[in-house]
Amino acid sequence: MKNFYQEKQNILNSSFDHQSKYRTLVSTKIEELHLDDIETEKLKKIISYLLDDTLYSILLGLDGSASIGDSQETFKIYDEEDNLISEGGDLGGHAYEYFHENKLETGNSKCDFIAQIHFKNENEGGRTHYVKSNYRSQLVFNFDDYQTSARQIYIGTDHVFPGDMVNAEIDILSQEYFHKKLKAGIGFKLYEGSHLIGTGKVIKIVNPKLQE
Incomplete structure (x- = not known):
């Protein structure tokens, strides 16, 4: 494989x-x-x-x-x-x-978790321009209202456009808050301020401290 x-x-x-x-x-x-x-x-x-x-x-x-x-x-x-x-x-x-899970690229990853992200189209209220790898936005998991900053390193590309679906390595700011709360399959939303720009799903937990 x-x-x-x-x-x-x-x-x-x-x-x-x-x-x-x-x-x-x-x-x-x-x-x-x-x-x-x-x-x-x-x-x-x-x-x-x-x-x-x-x-x-x-x-x-x-x-x-x-x-x-x-x-x-x-x-x-x-x-x-x-x-x-x-x-x-x-x-x-x-x-x-x-x-589909980019095992080769993420095998030695030091991020918090790997996720699949879908950015909304402009006509759905999403962004009007692309974002580049290392982009930061706010992230809210579906099981909680707590908002944290999330850095995204896109796998296989440096540019992600409105409407794209991409896998990403994600680091979150509030690791202590989410200690033992995350697992594969959990959904989340991405925001710029109060503006919803995309949704995502955790594929794999990398940081063992976050694993449920």
């Missing part, structure tokens, strides 16, 4: 590498679009989503829990020395950790 995910990252990076001597055709075609930095970032995110969906679907297909083309069946997977790697049913969970 790790190798599949790293290959996805290699494909994505090479698609936007305009300096390499051995450039890909995709990189050349993207450069011909003459995109500015923001347009390039948006396109990169779209391609990243596409690669995630494609490779994750292939892995689920090998696991027997999704179809490949018009066929759905379970495959046994062996290595070069004929050792059984998988006989079906044990790939999906590991694939999810890498492609």
Whole structure:
């Protein structure tokens, strides 16, 4: 699963590498679009989503829990020395950790928790402009009215636009208040002052002091 995910990252990076001597055709075609930095970032995110969906679907297909083309069946997977790697049913969970929970990026994280965040569209009352990684806003968990400051490091991108969904490493200011109160699955809201700009869900607690 790790190798599949790293290959996805290699494909994505090479698609936007305009300096390499051995450039890909995709990189050349993207450069011909003459995109500015923001347009390039948006396109990169779209391609990243596409690669995630494609490779994750292939892995689920090998696991027997999704179809490949018009066929759905379970495959046994062996290595070069004929050792059984998988006989079906044990790939999906590991694939999810890498492609949807960013296990590679967060494996050595020192943040408080990992979360999935959805920023509201402008027409839903959300922000009118993008935010950059290291952005701070107010955070309120659904089980409490207490408001704390939350620093967000976005995973796989430096820019997040209104309407985007992204995973993030989050550090909160009031760690003592939330001692032993948090667990995976807890929802929260993000505010700028009294303005609701997004919602989120805790994926994984990293700081053991916060774990319920």
